[in-house]
Amino acid sequence: MxxxxxxxxxxxxxxTAVRLxxxxxxxxxxxxxxxxxxxEERNHVHIAGILHDKMVSTAVLVPENDSLKMQRVAVLEELxxxxxxxxxxxxxxxxxxxxxxxxxxxxxxxSAVNFYLKNNFLAKGAYFKEDNIPHLKLIKxxx
Numbered sequence: 001m002x003x004x005x006x007x008x009x010x011x012x013x014x015x016t017a018v019r020l021x022x023x024x025x026x027x028x029x030x031x032x033x034x035x036x037x038x039x040e041e042r043n044h045v046h047i048a049g050i051l052h053d054k055m056v057s058t059a060v061l062v063p064e065n066d067s068l069k070m071q072r073v074a075v076l077e078e079l080x081x082x083x084x085x086x087x088x089x090x091x092x093x094x095x096x097x098x099x100x101x102x103x104x105x106x107x108x109x110x111s112a113v114n115f116y117l118k119n120n121f122l123a124k125g126a127y128f129k130e131d132n133i134p135h136l137k138l139i140k141x142x143x
Contacts, residue, residue: 002051002084004091009042017048017058024074029131045095049088051079057088061095061104068096070106089119096142105139113138 007013018033026032041060045068049057056076062069070092075085096104108116110127113136117123121138128135 002049004049007046007048013048016055020058021072021074057084066102068101068104070104086119093142102143103139103141107135108138110134
């Protein structure tokens, strides 16, 4: 069973999470996270999913007033479809509830939109380009 936990910025687990995110999200685009992008994560909440002592999923939560922006969500490719992503979303939602946030949202790549819709997120607005990829804003009330 996957265990989810909050990890510290700059620590060993955070470095592992960055590598996982780069492998899943950036390398297919021929990109890496810049030092500035990583420095901006200093005040964010970092989530890791651990299965059999291995990090298999990660997400970053960015507090914005009474909302949390969930970004840089990644699950190892070979474990997609096993429910790990949905369980991680639930962990993020519970974190938000415990810390008095009213909603959680993300900018989902077109390829991930159905995943969020299946997890009761609602589409808001029209598609837009981010990193030259179609994205859609999805939001879920958690109060």
